[in-house]
Amino acid sequence: MEEARVAGVAAAELYRVALAGFSGATSPLPADASAYGILAWFKENVAKLPEFVGGAMDFGALLCATNLCKTLEKLGCTHFAGLKGRREFEGPLELGETSGEVAKPVRNFMKYF
Numbered sequence: 001m002e003e004a005r006v007a008g009v010a011a012a013e014l015y016r017v018a019l020a021g022f023s024g025a026t027s028p029l030p031a032d033a034s035a036y037g038i039l040a041w042f043k044e045n046v047a048k049l050p051e052f053v054g055g056a057m058d059f060g061a062l063l064c065a066t067n068l069c070k071t072l073e074k075l076g077c078t079h080f081a082g083l084k085g086r087r088e089f090e091g092p093l094e095l096g097e098t099s100g101e102v103a104k105p106v107r108n109f110m111k112y113f
Contacts, residue, residue, distance in 0.1 A: 001035055008038030015045070024052050 009029070016026050026045045030037040069080045 004035040005033060005038065008035055008042075009033055012038055012041060015042070019052075022052075022056065 012029055016029075019026055027041070030041050073080060
């Protein structure tokens with residue numbers, strides 16, 4: 001059991017360092033560093049990973065779109081001029097979305113765009 005605890009603490013530290021490399025943070029390791037405590041910590045923190053990755057992807061898409069618009073603007077394109085400062089956009093029906101359901105990443109992207 002001691003070997004499992006030591007391996008768990010080492011793996012938890014690797015996970016914390018890897019996530020920190022992407023500006024992410026985990027909850028502190030449990031004071032009770034038993035094998036069970038480490039596994040419970042992993043369960044709690046890994047459950048948050050999809051939200052973190054999704055947010056990073058949304059930010060990457062936003063950054064790409066923003067830079068594309070700025071590049072096109074510098075090249076003389078005027079199509080995006082009307083979007084600056086705009087806070088309201090057409091809904092899914094006006095944009096041709098027939099299912100009535102827009103994926104969360106698209107909604108997040110449009111919210112920040």
